[in-house]
Amino acid sequence: MEQTPAHTRVFVVDDEANIASSLATILRIHGFDARAFTEPLAALSAARFETPDLLISDVIMPVLSGIDLAIQMQRNYPKCRVLLFSGQAGNSDMLQAARDDGHNFELLSKPVHPKVLLDMIKKVST
Numbered sequence: 001m002e003q004t005p006a007h008t009r010v011f012v013v014d015d016e017a018n019i020a021s022s023l024a025t026i027l028r029i030h031g032f033d034a035r036a037f038t039e040p041l042a043a044l045s046a047a048r049f050e051t052p053d054l055l056i057s058d059v060i061m062p063v064l065s066g067i068d069l070a071i072q073m074q075r076n077y078p079k080c081r082v083l084l085f086s087g088q089a090g091n092s093d094m095l096q097a098a099r100d101d102g103h104n105f106e107l108l109s110k111p112v113h114p115k116v117l118l119d120m121i122k123k124v125s126t
Contacts, residue, residue: 005030007033007053009033009035009052009053010027010033010054010055010056011043011046011047012034012035012037013037013039013055013069014061016038019058020038021036024036035050040063040066040068043073044064047073047076051080052080054081054121054124057070057084058110059107067084067105070082070084081124083108083117084107085107085108086107086109106123
């Protein structure tokens with residue numbers, strides 16, 4: 001069963017604060033319970049207290065990549081869905097390695113248009 005936006009907790013993770021906060025704000029405007037994080041480890045820590053229904057994460061970040069964050073999030077919270085986004089074309093090797101390990105994550109290109117983001121959320125939520 002598809003959740004309504006108001007009942008969908010979304011973690012948005014990007015090491016660029018303006019991107020994380022902008023996407024979280026857009027999602028809140030559309031009724032989602034969205035939180036922005038600039039550090040992947042902070043998102044993992046917060047998930048222990050507020051498990052996200054959806055993780056939206058940049059791929060390339062310091063300390064922990066978005067792919068590694070997504071893998072850990074799904075390992076700890078199997079019902080958490082994942083959307084990744086990136087402004088760099090060179091992520092195909094990282095994504096392929098994740099696919100080879102059984103992780104099939106959707107990837108959006110930066111900049112992410114709000115309509116495309118909302119459409120993709122709908123796609124991964126069904």
